[in-house]
Amino acid sequence: MTMATLLLATRKGVFVVERSPVSGWAVIGHHFQGDAVTRVFADPRDGAWYAALRHGHYGVKLQKSLDRGASWTEIPAPAFPKKPEHDPWANDETPWTVELVWALAPGAVNEPGVLWAGCMPAAVFRSGDGGASWQLCESFWLDERRRAWMGGGNDYPGMHSVCVDPRDSRHVTVAISCGGVWTTHDAGAKWELIGKGLEAPYTPPDLAFDPNVQDVHSISACAAEPDVIWAQHHCGVYRSVDGGVNFTRLPAPMPGDFGFVIVADPANPLRAWVVPAVSDANRYAIDGAMCVCRTDDGGQTWRQFRSGLPQHHAYHLVYRHGLALAPATGGERTLAMASTTGGVWISDDAGEAWSTLDASLPPVAAVTWSV
Amino acid sequence: MPLVTFAPQLQRHVPCPPQQVPAGSLDTVLRTAFMAAPMIERYVLDEQGAVRKHVAVFVNNEMIAKRNDLSQPLTDSDAVWVIQALSGG
Numbered sequence: 001m002t003m004a005t006l007l008l009a010t011r012k013g014v015f016v017v018e019r020s021p022v023s024g025w026a027v028i029g030h031h032f033q034g035d036a037v038t039r040v041f042a043d044p045r046d047g048a049w050y051a052a053l054r055h056g057h058y059g060v061k062l063q064k065s066l067d068r069g070a071s072w073t074e075i076p077a078p079a080f081p082k083k084p085e086h087d088p089w090a091n092d093e094t095p096w097t098v099e100l101v102w103a104l105a106p107g108a109v110n111e112p113g114v115l116w117a118g119c120m121p122a123a124v125f126r127s128g129d130g131g132a133s134w135q136l137c138e139s140f141w142l143d144e145r146r147r148a149w150m151g152g153g154n155d156y157p158g159m160h161s162v163c164v165d166p167r168d169s170r171h172v173t174v175a176i177s178c179g180g181v182w183t184t185h186d187a188g189a190k191w192e193l194i195g196k197g198l199e200a201p202y203t204p205p206d207l208a209f210d211p212n213v214q215d216v217h218s219i220s221a222c223a224a225e226p227d228v229i230w231a232q233h234h235c236g237v238y239r240s241v242d243g244g245v246n247f248t249r250l251p252a253p254m255p256g257d258f259g260f261v262i263v264a265d266p267a268n269p270l271r272a273w274v275v276p277a278v279s280d281a282n283r284y285a286i287d288g289a290m291c292v293c294r295t296d297d298g299g300q301t302w303r304q305f306r307s308g309l310p311q312h313h314a315y316h317l318v319y320r321h322g323l324a325l326a327p328a329t330g331g332e333r334t335l336a337m338a339s340t341t342g343g344v345w346i347s348d349d350a351g352e353a354w355s356t357l358d359a360s361l362p363p364v365a366a367v368t369w370s371v
Numbered sequence: 372m373p374l375v376t377f378a379p380q381l382q383r384h385v386p387c388p389p390q391q392v393p394a395g396s397l398d399t400v401l402r403t404a405f406m407a408a409p410m411i412e413r414y415v416l417d418e419q420g421a422v423r424k425h426v427a428v429f430v431n432n433e434m435i436a437k438r439n440d441l442s443q444p445l446t447d448s449d450a451v452w453v454i455q456a457l458s459g460g
Contacts, residue, residue, distance in 0.1 A: 057425040057455040058384065058414040074410055079418040097417040 004326045005068070005370040006336050007049065008344065009040040012362035014051050016069055017336075017344075025346055025357045029069055039321065041104035042370030045112055049370065050131065052077075052101035060098050060119075064131055068370070077101065078117050078125035078134040080141075089142070094121045094156055105162040108169030120158030122149060122176045126188055137188040145193065145212050149179035152215045152234065153280065160320050163221040163229065165243075173229065173244050178215035181231070181244045197247040198233055217259070218320040219244070223266035230272045230299075232262035232320070237274060239299045250299035255286045260320040265333070270298045273325075273351050275318040275337065283340075284315040292323075292337065292351045308354035309345060316341045321366035338364035373445045375404040377411065378454040385411040397430065398441035400451060415453055427456040 006017040006025075014037050016029030032053060039052040049065040051072070063072045080096040083089065100120035107114025115127040117134065123141045125134040149157035157179045165171035170187040173194075181195035195211040207213050215234035222228040231238040231247060236257045238247040250257075256276040265271035273294050278286050285291070290309040293302045310316070316339035326334040333350035342361040345354040372391040381387075387408035392400055405412040417423055421439040428435045429452040430445065445451070 055384070055414075057423065058381065059417060059423055061384075061413075077413070079413075081418075083419055096419055 004334075005042075006326075006346075007040045007042060007368050007370055008338055008361065008364050009037040009051065009321075009366040009368075010342075010362040010364050011036050013037060014040050014069070015361060017357065025355075027358065027361075031069055031072065032063070037365065038100055039102060039104050039366050040368055041106075042368055043106050043115075044327070044371060045106055045109060046130075047370070048130065050104055050115075052104065054100055060101055062101065062131060075131045076133060078119055078123075078136070080123070080136060088144070094146075096121075098123075099156070100154075100158060102158050102160045103162045103174075105164055107164060108166065111169055114169070116162045116164065116172060118159030118162045118174055120154060121156040122146065122159040122179050124159055124162065124172075124174055124188065137184075137191070139189060140182070140184075140191045143191065146179065148212050149176065150213070150215075152177035152217075161216070161219045163219060163226075165221075165226045166223055167226060171243075173219070173221070175216040175219040175231070177217060178213060178234075180211045180214040181216055181219065181247075183244060194243075194245045195247060196245065197249070198231070198238060199235060199249070201235060218262050220262050220264040220272065222264045222269040225269040228264065228269040230262045230264050232259050232274055234258070234280065237262065237299065239272075250295075251301070253293035253295070253302035254304055255291065259318070261318055261323045263323050263325055263335075265325070267328075268296075271296050271350075272299070273323060273335065274302075275323055277317055283317045285317070288313050288315060290314045290316055292335075292347075292354075294351050305347075305352045305354075307352065308347075308356065310343070314343075316343050319365055321368075322364055324367045324369055326369045327371050336367045336369070338367050340364065372447050373400050373449045373451055375400060375451045376453070377404075377415075378452070380455050381411070381414055381453065385414060387411050394445050394447050394449075396441065397428070397435070397443050397445055397451070400445050401428075401441065401453075404451075425456045427454050428452070429454070 008015040013032040036054045041050045051063045053061045062077045065072045083096040103118030105116045113130040117125045124137045161175040163173045173183040198214040217232045219231045227243045229240045229244045237250045240247045263273045289311040291304045291306045293304045295302045323337045335347045338344040340363045344357040347354045376389040392403040
């Protein structure tokens with residue numbers, strides 16, 4: 001049974017949740033009351049907490065806490081350089097302003113202070129000093145192929161997933177909605193478009209398998225076997241066994257294979273979880289009844305779990321960062337899940353049975369665990 | 372000298388009391404005012420130097436028309452107000 005701390009990034013601030021042996025799970029802290037938080041991240045290397053805020057009027061900000069939320073300090077947020085006044089980028093229709101910090105990920109254990117940030121518009125930034133400064137990966141941002149990207153439900157394409165290879169921290173794989181899967185083997189100096197096999201059947205037929213147009217909703221790599229990468233795509237669930245170079249579409253989980261989040265089991269390359277929803281146009285649980293699906297055989301079959309989840313008039317949607325597995329030292333598998341309708345659920349048995357932590361929090365963008 | 376005032380809603384994030392700064396262009400006046408609380412600059416201007424799209428800057432009683440043109444000259448008697456734009460609600 002995990003005793004880790006759960007952090008919720010919501011439309012109205014960061015909520016801190018812990019489990020008491022006596023009273024169970026409860027909210028014990030609330031930071032940035034009223035402010036939209038798009039991502040919260042707890043660095044497993046030094047325990048630092050980061051919160052990405054998105055002020056409606058004042059833009060994207062980053063806050064950092066070294067004392068588990070007792071105090072916060074604003075640190076620089078990723079920012080683009082001055083937009084060129086000459087071609088080829090002078091007339092770029094994508095704004096050179098960071099509108100959302102969507103992904104935060106730590107570097108390797110042996111490179112303290114290294115952080116990666118994925119943003120909207122889709123760009124990747126690297127910090128070598130714990131967020132005190134950020135460097136744009138320029139070769140990625142200035143790749144002409146990004147002109148073919150689209151926003152997927154947002155005005156601009158965005159980078160939501162950053163996976164650092166635990167075997168080689170210079171190897172980083174990212175995903176964009178809508179701009180496919182990309183990887184670097186030299187810590188961001190050069191980037192390669194990968195993701196062969198992903199299919200976008202809604203595009204003109206000749207583009208359907210173009211890796212550059214794919215709407216990947218999220219990716220998640222298995223820590224024990226980092227070449228295994230799972231993808232929840234706009235049009236199905238995929239798995240790669242070669243680090244995302246090639247993907248294979250999996251049999252659809254029942255009741256459906258549309259969704260946003262996918263979570264890999266860090267120790268078991270055959271196990272992953274998804275949370276099905278109706279469609280892009282109807283973003284809620286299928287039939288108004290929530291379920292979580294899990295595969296234990298590499299995606300060949302899926303089991304659906306509903307125990308403890310609302311089954312009537314449940315119009316929840318779980319965003320791409322809305323399901324997270326607690327850090328574990330043994331075989332325990334505690335999951336937290338939260339929705340756009342402010343529902344939060346906990347499972348202590350790998351997603352098979354759930355208990356409601358809260359049903360009326362603000363819309364939740366992301367959940368994460370802090371040890 | 373022009374008086375620069377930031378809205379209370381903005382000061383919830385970065386305290387910066389009203390201040391008088393030497394006259395000059397609006398850009399110069401704002402940047403001088405930012406020096407009192409450097410973090411406030413990114414709340415008012417984006418990384419391209421334009422006024423954020425949901426921020427409104429008034430010179431006296433008139434809102435500036437172009438977010439990316441802060442060249443207008445200010446005199447000692449001018450007042451600058453930086454407020455949140457009440458966009459759509």
